[in-house]
Every structure is written in structure tokens, then in C-alpha cells.
Amino acid sequence: MKIVLMADNRKTELLVNFCIAYKTLLSKHQLISVYSTAKYLKSSVDIEVSGLNVDYMGGIEQLASRAEFDEIDCVIYLRDATSETENAPSDLLRVCDSNNIPFATNLATAEILILAIDRGDLDYRNWIKDSKVS
Numbered sequence: 001m002k003i004v005l006m007a008d009n010r011k012t013e014l015l016v017n018f019c020i021a022y023k024t025l026l027s028k029h030q031l032i033s034v035y036s037t038a039k040y041l042k043s044s045v046d047i048e049v050s051g052l053n054v055d056y057m058g059g060i061e062q063l064a065s066r067a068e069f070d071e072i073d074c075v076i077y078l079r080d081a082t083s084e085t086e087n088a089p090s091d092l093l094r095v096c097d098s099n100n101i102p103f104a105t106n107l108a109t110a111e112i113l114i115l116a117i118d119r120g121d122l123d124y125r126n127w128i129k130d131s132k133v134s
Contacts, residue, residue, distance in 0.1 A: 001029045001073040001117055001125065004063055005049065006037055006089070011078035018078070018110055019045040025118045032072065034059035060092050067095040073125045074117065075103035076110045101125075 003026070007015035019026060019041055031049040033041065038051030052059045066072050075096055077089050096103045102122065104110040116122055 001122065002071065003029050003031050003117070004072055004075040004077070004092075005031055005033045005041065006059075006063075006076070007078040008080040008083060010080040010083065012037070012040065014107060015076075015078050016041065016044045018076075018107065019047060022111075022114050023047055025114055029117070032063070032066075060089055064092045064095045067092060067099055067101050070099060070101075072101060073122060074101060074113055076113065077103060077105055078107065078110065079105045081106075 005015060005019065005026075015037070023045060027047055031041075031047065032038075033049050033051060035051035035053050038049040041047060041049045052062050054062060063072065063075070067075070075092065077092070079089065093103055093105070095101075102113055102116075104113045
């Protein structure tokens, strides 16, 4: 599965802790983030994360485009609900909604999502991709 890992500035440390806790499960999948977050996760958690070599807003646009074409399977975007200026992921989350791509915006749903992936609950994503190729 292709999993996007992102966080608002005030939630970056929480994302690192999440990745440490679920490192074994996450390492089985292709992980994607914006360059700065990918670099930080690689150094802090020692997991392989593909970084989009663009700025934050450009990264959101690229990820939204990938979601539009079913090139990602889920998004874990830990948002800071107390910040009114952090509305950048709305395009990405809107595309996820319209394409039935699961996303988590807080720690509780991120844990549920990663455990569901591990159980195979999201294997239907592979069937969707296979049926589009045929």
C-alpha cells in the first residue's frame, strides 16, 4: 500500500511517535510525504519514506493529484485543530473523499487505519487498481 504521512507543524512530534510505535507495520508499505517530513522521519525513526521534492503547498497539490488517479491508498495527516491557518490539506482530503481513499486526521483514527491495513481490511484497494488495469 502507498501511505501518505504528514502532519501540521505542531503535530510533527506526534507523527514521529506514531511512526516509532508502528514502525514494523509501516515498513511493509511504501511511505510518501513532503521532502522535509520524509527527511525528518528517516532520521528520527529510521524508516524509508519517499519525499516529494517540493514545498509544503506544492506537495499537497501533488498528493491530491496522485489521489485523483488512485496512486495512493490512504492518508495519515495529523492536523492541529486549534490552528485556524492550517487549512492546506483540504484539497487532498476532498479528493480522498471523492475517490473513497481513507484518511486519518488525528491519532485515534490513524491507529485504527494502520491496524486495519495490517489486518488486510484495505486490500480492496488493490482489487480496485487491478480492475482498472484489466
